[in-house]
Amino acid sequence: MATNNYIELKNITKTFGGVVALKNVSLSICKGDCFALMGENGAGKSTLGKILAGIHKADSGETIINGKIIQINSPRDAFNNGISMVHQELSFCPDLSIAENLMLGKYPLRWGIKIDNEKMLLNAEQLLKQIELDINPNELMKNLSTAQNQMIQIANAIATGSDIIIFDEPTSSLSEKEVVSLFKLIKKLKEQNITLIYVSHRMDEIFEICNKVAVLRDGEYVDTCKISEVTKAQLIEKMIGRKIEEYFPSYLDTVKTDVILKVENLSSKGKFEDISFELHAGEILGFAGLVGAGRSEIAVAIFGLDNNVTGNVTIDGNKLSLNNVDNSLENGIVLVPEDRKLQGLALGLSCKENFSLPNLNQFSKLGVLNKGLEQEIVNNYFSKVSVKTDSVDSAVENLSGGNQQKIVLAKWIAHNSKLLIVDEPTRGIDIGSKTAIHNIIDELAQTGMGIVLISSELPEVINLSSRIIVMRNGKMVKEFTRGEANQDLLLRYMTGNELNN
Amino acid sequence: MRFDFSFIKKSRQETGLVVVVILIMTFLTFASDTIFVSGEYVNNFFRIDNLIPNVFTPMSWMAIMAIGATFVIISGGIDISIGSVFGISALGTVAVLQNLPETASAWYVIPLAFVVALGIGMFFGFINGSLVVGLKIHPFIVTLGTMSILRGIALVTITEKSLPGFGKTLPTSFTQNFISHEMNYGPFAWAKLQPIPMILMLLFAIAAAFYLNSTKWGREIYAVGGNEEAARFSGINVNWVKIRVFVLNGLAAGLAGMISAGYYGSANTATGEGYELTVIAAAVVGGASLLGGKGTAIGAVLGALIIKLIENGIDILKEIDFGIITVYVSKEYSKIIIGLAIIAAVAVDRLSSSFKSRKKVV
Amino acid sequence: MRFDFSFIKKSRQETGLVVVVILIMTFLTFASDTIFVSGEYVNNFFRIDNLIPNVFTPMSWMAIMAIGATFVIISGGIDISIGSVFGISALGTVAVLQNLPETASAWYVIPLAFVVALGIGMFFGFINGSLVVGLKIHPFIVTLGTMSILRGIALVTITEKSLPGFGKTLPTSFTQNFISHEMNYGPFAWAKLQPIPMILMLLFAIAAAFYLNSTKWGREIYAVGGNEEAARFSGINVNWVKIRVFVLNGLAAGLAGMISAGYYGSANTATGEGYELTVIAAAVVGGASLLGGKGTAIGAVLGALIIKLIENGIDILKEIDFGIITVYVSKEYSKIIIGLAIIAAVAVDRLSSSFKSRKKVV
Amino acid sequence: KKDNKKTISIGLIAKNQTNPVFQAAYTGAKDAAIELGKKYGVEVKINWQTPTDENPQKQAEAIEQLARSGAAGIAVSCSDANILTSTIDKAVGLGSEVMCFDSDAPKSKRFAYFGTDDFICGQMVMKNLAAQMNNKGNIAILAGNQSAPNIQNRVKGILEELKNYPDIKLINNGIFYHAETPEQAAETINRAQTLNPTINGWACAGGWHLFTKNALKWDAGKVKVVAVDALPPELDYLESGHVQVLMAQNCYNWGYKSVEILLDRIINKTKLDNPIIIDQLTVVDKNNSAEFRKNWAKWIGSN
Numbered sequence A: 001m002a003t004n005n006y007i008e009l010k011n012i013t014k015t016f017g018g019v020v021a022l023k024n025v026s027l028s029i030c031k032g033d034c035f036a037l038m039g040e041n042g043a044g045k046s047t048l049g050k051i052l053a054g055i056h057k058a059d060s061g062e063t064i065i066n067g068k069i070i071q072i073n074s075p076r077d078a079f080n081n082g083i084s085m086v087h088q089e090l091s092f093c094p095d096l097s098i099a100e101n102l103m104l105g106k107y108p109l110r111w112g113i114k115i116d117n118e119k120m121l122l123n124a125e126q127l128l129k130q131i132e133l134d135i136n137p138n139e140l141m142k143n144l145s146t147a148q149n150q151m152i153q154i155a156n157a158i159a160t161g162s163d164i165i166i167f168d169e170p171t172s173s174l175s176e177k178e179v180v181s182l183f184k185l186i187k188k189l190k191e192q193n194i195t196l197i198y199v200s201h202r203m204d205e206i207f208e209i210c211n212k213v214a215v216l217r218d219g220e221y222v223d224t225c226k227i228s229e230v231t232k233a234q235l236i237e238k239m240i241g242r243k244i245e246e247y248f249p250s251y252l253d254t255v256k257t258d259v260i261l262k263v264e265n266l267s268s269k270g271k272f273e274d275i276s277f278e279l280h281a282g283e284i285l286g287f288a289g290l291v292g293a294g295r296s297e298i299a300v301a302i303f304g305l306d307n308n309v310t311g312n313v314t315i316d317g318n319k320l321s322l323n324n325v326d327n328s329l330e331n332g333i334v335l336v337p338e339d340r341k342l343q344g345l346a347l348g349l350s351c352k353e354n355f356s357l358p359n360l361n362q363f364s365k366l367g368v369l370n371k372g373l374e375q376e377i378v379n380n381y382f383s384k385v386s387v388k389t390d391s392v393d394s395a396v397e398n399l400s401g402g403n404q405q406k407i408v409l410a411k412w413i414a415h416n417s418k419l420l421i422v423d424e425p426t427r428g429i430d431i432g433s434k435t436a437i438h439n440i441i442d443e444l445a446q447t448g449m450g451i452v453l454i455s456s457e458l459p460e461v462i463n464l465s466s467r468i469i470v471m472r473n474g475k476m477v478k479e480f481t482r483g484e485a486n487q488d489l490l491l492r493y494m495t496g497n498e499l500n501n
Numbered sequence B, C: 001m002r003f004d005f006s007f008i009k010k011s012r013q014e015t016g017l018v019v020v021v022i023l024i025m026t027f028l029t030f031a032s033d034t035i036f037v038s039g040e041y042v043n044n045f046f047r048i049d050n051l052i053p054n055v056f057t058p059m060s061w062m063a064i065m066a067i068g069a070t071f072v073i074i075s076g077g078i079d080i081s082i083g084s085v086f087g088i089s090a091l092g093t094v095a096v097l098q099n100l101p102e103t104a105s106a107w108y109v110i111p112l113a114f115v116v117a118l119g120i121g122m123f124f125g126f127i128n129g130s131l132v133v134g135l136k137i138h139p140f141i142v143t144l145g146t147m148s149i150l151r152g153i154a155l156v157t158i159t160e161k162s163l164p165g166f167g168k169t170l171p172t173s174f175t176q177n178f179i180s181h182e183m184n185y186g187p188f189a190w191a192k193l194q195p196i197p198m199i200l201m202l203l204f205a206i207a208a209a210f211y212l213n214s215t216k217w218g219r220e221i222y223a224v225g226g227n228e229e230a231a232r233f234s235g236i237n238v239n240w241v242k243i244r245v246f247v248l249n250g251l252a253a254g255l256a257g258m259i260s261a262g263y264y265g266s267a268n269t270a271t272g273e274g275y276e277l278t279v280i281a282a283a284v285v286g287g288a289s290l291l292g293g294k295g296t297a298i299g300a301v302l303g304a305l306i307i308k309l310i311e312n313g314i315d316i317l318k319e320i321d322f323g324i325i326t327v328y329v330s331k332e333y334s335k336i337i338i339g340l341a342i343i344a345a346v347a348v349d350r351l352s353s354s355f356k357s358r359k360k361v362v
Numbered sequence D: 001k002k003d004n005k006k007t008i009s010i011g012l013i014a015k016n017q018t019n020p021v022f023q024a025a026y027t028g029a030k031d032a033a034i035e036l037g038k039k040y041g042v043e044v045k046i047n048w049q050t051p052t053d054e055n056p057q058k059q060a061e062a063i064e065q066l067a068r069s070g071a072a073g074i075a076v077s078c079s080d081a082n083i084l085t086s087t088i089d090k091a092v093g094l095g096s097e098v099m100c101f102d103s104d105a106p107k108s109k110r111f112a113y114f115g116t117d118d119f120i121c122g123q124m125v126m127k128n129l130a131a132q133m134n135n136k137g138n139i140a141i142l143a144g145n146q147s148a149p150n151i152q153n154r155v156k157g158i159l160e161e162l163k164n165y166p167d168i169k170l171i172n173n174g175i176f177y178h179a180e181t182p183e184q185a186a187e188t189i190n191r192a193q194t195l196n197p198t199i200n201g202w203a204c205a206g207g208w209h210l211f212t213k214n215a216l217k218w219d220a221g222k223v224k225v226v227a228v229d230a231l232p233p234e235l236d237y238l239e240s241g242h243v244q245v246l247m248a249q250n251c252y253n254w255g256y257k258s259v260e261i262l263l264d265r266i267i268n269k270t271k272l273d274n275p276i277i278i279d280q281l282t283v284v285d286k287n288n289s290a291e292f293r294k295n296w297a298k299w300i301g302s303n
């Protein structure tokens, strides 16, 4: 049996300053496995991957590949040992072309110095074909959408011809269409007997493509199971150490009351066109669509940060002046933005400062802050959404993703709003936190707030929303009620295949 | 649970700076000679008639400007035109006040001085900020341009190159009776101290610290520097915050220019040349991060103090006897020592903060 | 399909700069007088004996330094010590060569000059880079410190303040026969052109353009400036790239210092003071972005050319007749004009690139 | 270690540390300290507090620092008289004897000034240039830093004297400023000459451009040049014929005489009838340049 083990990690420990990210973790992976790693936010999955990929160096422990102890001190060492990684955080050079980004650090050379541009393009084209992405490799990276970025990242990892590829939440910014291509690709890789380590919070995926799963909890190894021998509920229990009653809260069909938001003919050139819909108090309106369908742009436009937008937005009977955040905020419109690290939080500032940012007026008089009151409000809301932090004064960057997201939610909930727009509220968030956030959204709806929910996770949209609008290429294509919607139907409208079948 | 500890955490860095100040002062006290002045043997460094006139007073305008620079730096910007703004405010103040009779009333003169100096500073700060925001150009470039433009304006408009012009002088209610007022009474009458610049600096520092720490406008500056996009998505008018920090920086440079003008009773077209770099150095030594989001007013004052103490040390020390070896310090070494000090100060800060373990809460 | 269009895209910006150069030159040609020299009527601006000696030659060292600065800026850094590095390299070159006999052989003198000047430049570049990488301090601060330190070292070591020292002179094989060689033959013998600085600049620009565009070392610089994290994840040794750009920048400043020393046959402790800002301005006008990831060697040369043309223009224009009004241009306005030009150049670039619609590929 | 000789501390503050003329002054002061110290039987200490870059505020700080640490005498070359006046008065109030050299602060309570009269210097530049040009032709003025009052005074002297020569014209817009580094000065004068080929005489308020070698890119003698100061590199131009006349200031004496005047005041309590002691300029041309050059061996050669 032991001879079967292709990758063996023994007693890996890794600390960052005072934080123990991995504690004595040992794992064995066989050649050709598609090996899932699961665990809550901050469990240490990415850290483990990064140690294999040479980005972090373990404090202690050994890595054995194919029976040999190897030292991985840099990403280059990892390449040389046939290991590459698809990173969770997208990272590219925006002003360089796709081809160059794909060849970064491994340029084909002519005469040993000059970069062979032709070969670079050729290689890039082949890679793009492999991942089924039809783009000109000369295009600059900054012109790509998030999903395309993610696909390039995947291409980048397979470009090295590695024997071991680590995927760290590759689907968190992909929509169903790309996920399908990715899975096709993974199947191909499996056929080539390439060993895959697959990190994801999405249960269904794990069950679809992986054959084994290991669970980490708080940096410690918990267990490895064969996928065929485990259930979702068991896995969740291993991950969080307790049972979760229900995955999604049961939605209470509140009676429709007054219209709280009315959007008429909202358009923004190149982003979306002719959007009209209504939202009632206490209702959760879901927006489904492929990545790039224009959902986030609508949210941003309603929030008042789009300077090209035209049309009419009425909130609670008042006409909103467009492209004017102040006016939106005054009218009780708030937005939990899509990208928590870019748009949601200033990572270097404290939890409290981040929380207070849109709420400064609540505890200031003539501009002067009442810090005691601020502390009270912060504590109040942090306990309401159960943010876990030892002090509200520690920098948000020290918090796990789930807790960071809760702070973004908290800061907007505190802002006394009538309309809450949440964009990808649970992206990259573990199941425990996810359930908590779903509960919060649901409770808010019950208090009579109107909620717009944008999510690329179809189960999330379907289970939380009372109505669902499907978008494609910047246009509304279909509206479903809660009863009508199912994953298959939505997907067909999203991809434009509604007439087939 | 409810007590606000943020104060202590924020001031941890300032505590470090205070320790550095104390170390430098102790060193200078031991390293400097005992000299014989006004009939007494005293330590050449540690005596009130060295510290106040040679350290605290001339650091006043530098510290005020460093506070201004800190505003901009916290917001994630940089302003290298402050030397020129300082110069043109000082010139403007003198240009206006020199036309008043020498005996003009303080009630008229002093408010006028403030209005002119702060007005000029804020005006050019506003120009800087508007260009940064309006043209979306990196503030380094914008202020590189305005630095040159403002100096050019001073050269073109002030044909005498140095003010007050021939046969003119500033009202004494502004100079001798205000900014350069000499304390020839009280216990230190013999030392003829001129405390006003120092007092103005302290008042400004307190106001700035309050503004940054305890008002919503201050918080907004940290937010914009911490993450501009997140600030925008929190409904903050980022452009306006950016303009505001430049205006405040201009105000600081204007105030500093006015104090300098009053203290020296004059200004010229070269006044403030090269100050931008010293001022930024003071702000950075005081803990401001050029990446934005970090910095304090008190830190800026301490940064300026450290630089001034080093300069004073170079002036005072001729030779330092280390027991085994004796080092001769010449004024020529000042650039080397100050350069080393800037790097060392920031390096120490960097190292000490990387020792403070990063805590993570799950 | 397979043709590499990236070249055209990259040079789009340079095309813009060339257009600006042509516009300025056309304007100056029309705005300047016709004058009578050496028996002929010629355009005061557009003639070889103005353009080469007053524009291209004195822009040589500035352009070389701007290319060096561009390396650092592309990588996302900044270096404000280059003026000092330039000065100390020039001083070092003169300090070494002045001890050789005036008639020393070129085979010995010229290699020695290169070794000394480039060696000094690269050494201090390496120090800068190592401090930035090793202490993780913002390059602005590090080089603010070394700027002061290097100037101090020059002041302390060169007691004469100006070299060559008393009674000494540089070997003619370095000066008259190399850097300041006068072309008193050929079709332009009458103009006594001194083309060597210009030729060295062109060679350096070509080498730098090749390095940046077509070698992996060059592309690594763009990658580090574009996204440091991505570069690191791709196996690029980011620290080494950062040290490398500072070394290259030092090399450029050293080469520029050597050329200046050879051209003027001397150097002094003030040589290069304040150059850092002009050089950074040239790099930025040439399209380098202080946010990193953008910039080209040819752009830097064009940026330097634009600044030098404006300086030349200020001396040429006395009055510009716009038909309706006549504007009198006084040299006193030069600082204002140059400041405006810097901001305008970058603003035009910014606006023009925001007009090029952002394409998004779906 | 120390004998019981009385120590007199004298502060010397020049404009900057980069210009060799001030190094010569420093040498002069140190020489005077030794020679005159012996004569008076005291130990004279020279405290060199010159800022590295030109900056009147820094000079003011240095004056105050010296005065407050018991300097008996202070000699200063003022970068800006206006700014230094109040500080000089303060130092006098604190009991130091203060004098100016090279650049005066006439409204202050300094008891003496030793140096060139810049206005007269400018006039002499123009007078010599006119003689070289046979009283006719077109001239331009190289004027250095617009903010430096002594340089601008020389420019005024030049312009005043120019009125006496009706056949000499200042070209239109003919005052050329530049940053005071040798390379910038050289670049400026060459550019100006190319663009204004009618210029056949240059009245230079300083000599920065001549601190470099081969700075003047035209044939020797084609354009007449008169400049101020006679540093060794400047003398080369006299010999090559590019420059006709240099107005030499005795910068070694700035230091030497200042110490002498200060000691006389401190020890002998001498009161001056006229506080202004004008140092006569030496007119240096081809004929006496070799001789003048010898001075420099003493002024900066020894160190």
Ligand SMILES: Nc1ncnc2c1ncn2[C@@H]1O[C@H](COP(=O)(O)OP(=O)(O)OP(=O)(O)O)[C@@H](O)[C@H]1O
Pocket (backbone or CB within 6 Å): A016, A017, A019, A020, A021, A039, A040, A041, A042, A043, A044, A045, A046, A047, A048, A088, A398, A399, A400, A401, A402, A428, A430, B358, B360, B362
């Ligand atoms: N560069 C770093 N510096 C400090 N702490 C870090 C760093 N990287 C990770 N950590 C900490 O190590 C622990 C493990 O983090 P890791 O990113 O591996 O979690 P994860 O399981 O991938 O979580 P997620 O599901 O949110 O991606 C966390 O507590 C995290 O804060």
Ligand SMILES: Nc1ncnc2c1ncn2[C@@H]1O[C@H](COP(=O)(O)OP(=O)(O)OP(=O)(O)O)[C@@H](O)[C@H]1O
Pocket (backbone or CB within 6 Å): A145, A146, A147, A270, A271, A272, A289, A290, A291, A292, A293, A294, A295, A296, A297, A298, A338, A456, A474, C358, C360
């Ligand atoms: N800054 C921009 N400038 C121009 N067009 C943009 C910009 N950002 C987005 N777009 C366009 O707007 C469209 C909608 O993008 P949006 O991000 O809103 O989609 P989405 O449905 O929210 O998907 P995602 O899941 O990626 O957020 C895209 O087609 C994109 O090309």
Ligand SMILES: [Mg+2]
Pocket (backbone or CB within 6 Å): A045, A046, A047, A088, A168
């Ligand atoms: Mg992770």
Ligand SMILES: [Mg+2]
Pocket (backbone or CB within 6 Å): A295, A296, A297, A338, A423, A454
């Ligand atoms: Mg979106």
